[in-house]
Amino acid sequence: MPEFDSYPPGTPSWVDLSTPDKSASKAFYSALFGWEAEEQGPEAGGYEMFAKAGKHVAGLTPTMSESQPAAWTTYVSVENANATFDAAKKSGGNPIVEPMDILDVGRMTMFSDPTGAVIAAWQPRIHKGAALANEPGAFCWNELQTRDVEAATTFYRDVFGWGAETSEMGDMKYTEWKRGEVSIGGMMEMPAEIPPEAPAFWLVYFGVVDTDAAVARTKELGGVAFVEPTDIPAGRLAVVADPSGAGFGIIAL
Numbered sequence: 111m112p113e114f115d116s117y118p119p120g121t122p123s124w125v126d127l128s129t130p131d132k133s134a135s136k137a138f139y140s141a142l143f144g145w146e147a148e149e150q151g152p153e154a155g156g157y158e159m160f161a162k163a164g165k166h167v168a169g170l171t172p173t174m175s176e177s178q179p180a181a182w183t184t185y186v187s188v189e190n191a192n193a194t195f196d197a198a199k200k201s202g203g204n205p206i207v208e209p210m211d212i213l214d215v216g217r218m219t220m221f222s223d224p225t226g227a228v229i230a231a232w233q234p235r236i237h238k239g240a241a242l243a244n245e246p247g248a249f250c251w252n253e254l255q256t257r258d259v260e261a262a263t264t265f266y267r268d269v270f271g272w273g274a275e276t277s278e279m280g281d282m283k284y285t286e287w288k289r290g291e292v293s294i295g296g297m298m299e300m301p302a303e304i305p306p307e308a309p310a311f312w313l314v315y316f317g318v319v320d321t322d323a324a325v326a327r328t329k330e331l332g333g334v335a336f337v338e339p340t341d342i343p344a345g346r347l348a349v350v351a352d353p354s355g356a357g358f359g360i361i362a363l
Contacts, residue, residue: 112244113165116234120270120289122252123187123239124232125314126169129180129354132158135170138331138352142324143247143316153213165241167248180354182314183230184252185218186270191233194269195219198231201268202261212237223265225256226309244317250361251315253296255304259285262297262310279342313349315359321346324360328352 117123129135136147136158145160147170158170173180188194191209198221199205206228207220215237220230232239242248256262266272266287273288274297287295300310318324321339328350329335336357337349347361 112248113241114243115238115241117187117239118289119187119189120272121187121294122184122249123234124169124185124237125182125240125249125252126157126171126185127180127182127356128171128173128178129352129356130173130176130178131354132156132170132172134353135180135356138333141331142327145247162242162247167240167242180352180356181228181311182356182358183220183228184312184314185230185232185239187239188231188233188270191217191219191231194231194233195221197269198223198265201265203265203269209233223254223256223310224261225258225265227254227256227262227311229312246317246319246362248317249314250317250363251296251359252294253298253313253315253359254287254310255298255300255313256310257300258310259283259297259299311357313357313359315347315361318360318362321348321360321362324348325350328360 139145145162148159148161150157156172159166160168195209202224203221205221209219211217216235217233222228244250263274274285275288276283276285285297286293325335325339325348332353333350335350339346339348345361345363349359351357
């Protein structure tokens with residue numbers, strides 16, 4: 111069981127779901143992944159933690175307005191949220207949430223990159239990130255889908271210090287984000303079938319034991335499949351959405 115008590119700066123360390131219906135989301139993910147939701151008290155503003163086997167794996171928060179779509183957000187661990195926010199603005203990012211303390215658990219900020227994808231930075235204090243990752247029922251990969259790979263490569267290099275290694279994957283190119291020699295995420299050009307009005311986005315992947323069974327269960331629970339189960343060198347993946355419309359990936363590694 112891959113357990114974590116810290117993440118090196120520049121590593122995706124946490125994911126959370128913004129949803130207009132927390133009760134429905136809790137029911138869906140509990141049935142799909144076996145998660146239990148834990149309330150964090152009134153001072154947390156409605157934020158809850160999803161846990162697997164007693165270990166925190168993801169967060170859950172209400173959307174702030176009717177116009178805010180349901181979505182999963184990726185958080186990258188950083189040493190200094192203020193410095194990261196400043197670097198993002200200098201590099202062409204658009205501020206969404208200025209650096210702010212979250213009780214005594216950490217300090218966060220959120221922005222979109224120049225291609226439109228939203229990402230957050232997390233300066234850890236008590237909360238270091240997901241206690242479980244890279245296994246079934248936990249997040250295992252974070253992937254940027256964008257229409258401007260070159261601009262994104264420059265931005266994330268300047269903000270998080272990431273390297274980028276691109277290789278051929280069938281009839282497409284795929285880029286792995288690198289922290290030193292370690293792959294910590296991916297990037298691909300947004301597929302042509304995605305409507306042009308859809309912005310770039312970060313896709314969170316969760317591990318599963320059986321991709322086909324997980325897709326079938328997603329549909330039974332009211333979700334939909336955007337990409338049906340497909341084999342790639344890393345495993346068998348699919349891209350789905352929960353009943354609120356929040357998209358995510360699943361993969362049997």
